[in-house]
Amino acid sequence: MPKLLVVDNEPELLHSIEQALRSENLDVVGVRSGQEAFEILRRLQPDVVMIDVQLKDVSGLDLFEWIKDLYPRLPVVFLTNQADAETAIEVMKRGAYEYLVKPLDFALLQDILQRALELHRPSAMPIVEKKLSSFSNRFTDVMARTTKLLQAREPNIYRSVTDEVDRAILEVVLNHVNGNQLQASELLGISRTTLRLKLRSLGICKFE
Known part of the structure; x- marks a missing residue:
């Protein structure tokens, strides 16, 4: 249950x-x-x-x-x-x-x-999960160390870097699904409301 x-x-x-x-x-x-x-x-x-x-x-x-x-x-x-x-x-x-x-x-x-x-659900979108897991495992340790360093010493740079990463991921995923926000939100594991807010906050207008 x-x-x-x-x-x-x-x-x-x-x-x-x-x-x-x-x-x-x-x-x-x-x-x-x-x-x-x-x-x-x-x-x-x-x-x-x-x-x-x-x-x-x-x-x-x-x-x-x-x-x-x-x-x-x-x-x-x-x-x-x-x-x-x-x-x-x-x-x-x-x-x-x-x-x-x-x-x-x-x-x-x-x-x-x-x-x-x-x-x-564990069975939801298994192919996507495998791809994301494979991608994530390659740089998780490096990102963790870099994140801690930037948060402590350069918070403005940290926010700028994370915004650029978010922007790149969103654009890749949305291009992959031809701008379909429902499919993109499922791939990213977020709600459509969250996706729209992220697009707006990052100034990504071409997919709205």
């Missing part, structure tokens, strides 16, 4: 999510702090994670960065009380799968989780 980890301060919301998704054949595990999420994540091995942006003990964005470092392909959905474009763009730029504003629309939530689970 697929597993969903929900990290949110509000016990009432955790209960509501568990009740709403009970019929969706999902094993829902709710925790109320980033520390609890740290402790349970490796053991639970969830298929999707939902995180409140404003947790009491840690920033939801910091928790997301930690999860992304360990499980870069794991879909993460953000929850927030702030219905503002700035927060939405920030979490999507960081690679979140989707963004939901409270109070939750549970029909929309179910649809998003279904798509995220389909994307995270």
Whole structure:
């Protein structure tokens, strides 16, 4: 059974999510702090994670960065009380799968989780996974060392380099699928909303 980890301060919301998704054949595990999420994540091995942006003990964005470092392909959905474009763009730029504003629309939530689970299936797009894995393994160690050095000493250069890498990857993938954003988002393992925001933030207009 697929597993969903929900990290949110509000016990009432955790209960509501568990009740709403009970019929969706999902094993829902709710925790109320980033520390609890740290402790349970490796053991639970969830298929999707939902995180409140404003947790009491840690920033939801910091928790997301930690999860992304360990499980870069794991879909993460953000929850927030702030219905503002700035927060939405920030979490999507960081690679979140989707963004939901409270109070939750549970029909929309179910649809998003279904798509995220389909994307995270082990059998989904095996050829793409093999190609990405082969490509990644060749330079992961070098990139990790370079990233730490740039982040510490030259943050502006680091952001410029990562933007150029993102731009190159997006253009290669979109050219490969003839500009089809749905196919591109599936290949990249991100939602179409995230893809559009990335294109906009990087100034890539020819595929919109």
